[in-house]
Amino acid sequence: MDIVFIRGLRIETIIGIHDWEKHARRPLILDLEMASDIARAAATDRIADALDYDAVTRRLVHTVSENRFELVETLAEHCAALLREEFGIPWLRLTLNKPGAVGEGVDVGVVIERGERSANKAVGVQPSDASR
Ligand SMILES: Nc1nc2c(c(=O)[nH]1)N=C([C@H](O)[C@@H](O)CO)CN2
DSSP states (O other), X not given: OOEEEEEEEEEEEEEOSSGGGXXXXXXXXXXXXXXXXXXXXXHHOOGGGSOOHHXXXXXXXXXXXXXXXXXXXXXXXXXXXXHHHHHOOSEEEEEEEOTTSSSTTOXXXXXXXXEOOOOOOSTTOOXXXXXX
């Protein structure tokens, strides 16, 4: 399985369970790994054959900044479902970091994995061989 990734994406949004959190934007840091077979894109050198990390970034910025949730869990699930549906991503790992939420210099948040990693495509390797 190949990976297309985005790391350190900073997006400001309204998020939190407390009243004071509902009135001020604060930054979240997103890290994203997306399963993508890069063979075709590598062969054609065409962005149309690639999972476009710029398009994914723009979509994330839009949905994170426009929506308001209380929990980082809810936002993470929202982003994962949206990206998988709109970009046809079979598997992803999303880290959502809310820096400073419990104290200066402390990172808190969630890491979620959704979907199935693609089957082993190695020549001559059967699915039953993959775990050996
Ligand atoms: N598992 C979670 N715990 C907490 C969250 C959250 O989103 N998920 N949020 C908060 C507050 O909003 C926090 O960021 C500030 O006190 C607390 N715990």
